[in-house]
Amino acid sequence: MITTEFGDLVAERLRVEHRTLAARWFARLIDLLPVEARDVFPSESLLDHVPELILEIGEYLRQPDVDPIAANSSIMAKSRELGALRHGQRASLHQILREYQILSGVLATFVLEEVERLPLAPPPAETVLLVSRLHQAVAIVCQSTVEAFVALYTQTIAEQNERLEQFTRMAAHEWRQPLGALQFGVSLLRKADLDEARSERTLAAVDRNVQRLIELTHKLHAIARVQGSADTPMVQKVRAGTVAQEAARQLREMADARGVTVQISDNLPTLTVDVGRLELVLVNLLSNAIKYSDAAKTERRVDVEEGQQSDGWARMEVRDNGVGIPPHALSTIFQRFTRAHTRDDLTHVPGIGLGLAIVDDCVRAMGGRIDVRSVEHEGTTFELTLPLVAPTQ
Numbered sequence: 001m002i003t004t005e006f007g008d009l010v011a012e013r014l015r016v017e018h019r020t021l022a023a024r025w026f027a028r029l030i031d032l033l034p035v036e037a038r039d040v041f042p043s044e045s046l047l048d049h050v051p052e053l054i055l056e057i058g059e060y061l062r063q064p065d066v067d068p069i070a071a072n073s074s075i076m077a078k079s080r081e082l083g084a085l086r087h088g089q090r091a092s093l094h095q096i097l098r099e100y101q102i103l104s105g106v107l108a109t110f111v112l113e114e115v116e117r118l119p120l121a122p123p124p125a126e127t128v129l130l131v132s133r134l135h136q137a138v139a140i141v142c143q144s145t146v147e148a149f150v151a152l153y154t155q156t157i158a159e160q161n162e163r164l165e166q167f168t169r170m171a172a173h174e175w176r177q178p179l180g181a182l183q184f185g186v187s188l189l190r191k192a193d194l195d196e197a198r199s200e201r202t203l204a205a206v207d208r209n210v211q212r213l214i215e216l217t218h219k220l221h222a223i224a225r226v227q228g229s230a231d232t233p234m235v236q237k238v239r240a241g242t243v244a245q246e247a248a249r250q251l252r253e254m255a256d257a258r259g260v261t262v263q264i265s266d267n268l269p270t271l272t273v274d275v276g277r278l279e280l281v282l283v284n285l286l287s288n289a290i291k292y293s294d295a296a297k298t299e300r301r302v303d304v305e306e307g308q309q310s311d312g313w314a315r316m317e318v319r320d321n322g323v324g325i326p327p328h329a330l331s332t333i334f335q336r337f338t339r340a341h342t343r344d345d346l347t348h349v350p351g352i353g354l355g356l357a358i359v360d361d362c363v364r365a366m367g368g369r370i371d372v373r374s375v376e377h378e379g380t381t382f383e384l385t386l387p388l389v390a391p392t393q
Contacts, residue, residue, distance in 0.1 A: 006122045007062050010130060013114050014058030014107075022051040025106045029099060049082045050103070057107070057137050061130065069137045079141045083148025087156075096149060100142035104135050178209035185209075235390045238275050240316060241268040244304045247282035251290060258300065260293045262286060265305045269314035272389045277362040281370075282318070284355040285382050289320035294377070297321060307383055316384045324376035333372065334360040367391040 014021070056075035069075060086096055108131050115127055122130075185206040188194060194202070241264055248255075248262045255262050271278070282304070289302040300321065307315025325333060336357040359382075363370045368386035 006118075006126060006130065009118055010111055010114055011058040011062035014054060014061070014110070017110070018051045018054040018058065021054055021106060021110055025050060025099075025103050028102050028106060049078060049085065052078055053082070053103075053141060054107070057134065057141070060137050061134060069140050075141060076144050079144035080148040083145040084152060086145070087149050087152040091149075093146065093149065093153075096146060097142070100138055100145070104138040107134055107138065175213065178212045181209045182206055235272060235274050237270065237272045238278075239268065239270050240278070240314070241266060243275060243279050244268060244282050244316075247279055247286055248304075250283060251286050254287070255290050255302075258290055258293050258295075260290045260300045260302060262290070263301060263303045265303070267306045268304065268316060269306065269309070269388065271314055271386060273386060274366055274390060277366055278386075281359050281362045281384065284359045285318040288355055289318060289322060289380070292320075292322045292380075294321065294323050307385075312388055314386050314388050316386075317381055318384070319379065319381040321379040324378055325372070325374035325380055326376060330372060330374060334370075 053075065056072065056078065057069075060069050060072065060075070083096070111131055111134060112127070115122065185202045188202045189199065189206075244264045248264060251262070286302060286304075293300040293302075302318065302320045305317050305319065307317045309315060334356050336354060360370060363384065363386070366386055367390065368384060370385070371383045372380065373383075374380040
């Protein structure tokens with residue numbers, strides 16, 4: 001049995017040192033990581049949760065005769081919050097188990113250190129019982145965190161499967177139309193009595209549909225390339241304006257066909273960046289802005305401008321006066337296979353919801369972020385925030 005006095009002394013020391021112990025745990029964890037801490041802990045929230053868990057575990061040790069720690073709604077709620085946090089931070093299940101293993105070791109070592117310096121000497125059996133109770137508490141808290149993490153992970157898998165099924169349907173629809181047109185065009189061209197004018201129109205239709213299939217294939221390849229571990233980025237110092245001009249050049253025919261003016265600012269920053277990914281980002285943003293230009297407006301334009309700068313970071317804005325994005329779609333537009341527009345007059349715009357997913361993947365890979373503001377019927381602004389110097393890979 002653990003005496004109340006012994007439990008109180010250890011619990012009080014845990015209360016006093018809970019932040020120091022959390023820092024010790026974090027230092028131990030960082031020593032074992034093969035990557036930068038920021039890659040595993042992208043926010044400071046973890047360092048708020050762990051000290052609170054240590055406090056709650058200390059209170060549990062203070063009262064040896066209370067119900068099991070699983071009955072403590074406060075500590076169970078905090079452990080579930082931690083599971084949700086680590087899921088949001090894209091941690092792995094192995095990382096979570098390792099984190100709790102280290103926490104258990106840090107707390108047990110602390111208890112043994114305190115036994116050495118306590119004014120009373122508890123029997124060895126009592127010390128063993130307290131450490132055992134501590135390990136049990138950490139194990140139960142760990143289980144609660146893992147259950148919350150796995151539940152969210154399972155939900156994510158289900159959502160991804162649903163989007164994959166949606167993609168399969170949309171891709172089949174997107175491929176079916178140009179393939180049908182190609183099949184019909186080939187059958188026409190085989191006719192011996194086809195006049196020259198009809199033949200030219202048919203060849204033009206065949207060419208358009210081939211280009212559409214090529215564009216779709218390029219988008220699928222782009223997603224695979226951005227996420228592929230074997231991809232080697234070409235990082236170099238470059239003027240963002242030069243990359244933007246090249247992206248606009250590639251889309252000049254599309255812009256001219258829709259009467260859209262693309263204007264590139266002369267004040268865009270100079271970056272040390274993966275040029276291929278930056279170009280892919282700008283091509284997709286400009287392409288979207290051109291495709292969703294507002295035919296009802298006499299002046300249709302897309303502007304690429306410098307945003308507000310800060311130490312070590314550059315900002316660029318791609319702004320258009322197109323049809324805008326519905327408010328309900330703003331939170332999901334960067335998800336794969338998601339299209340923002342369901343209006344009848346816009347569903348003809350080609351695409352299967354990959355362009356902005358490619359943009360988001362590229363920006364993340366470059367160590368940056370992308371934000372969007374939009375008002376329907378007025379236009380959309382995408383703000384890119386990128387480091388002036390590419391982070392070390």
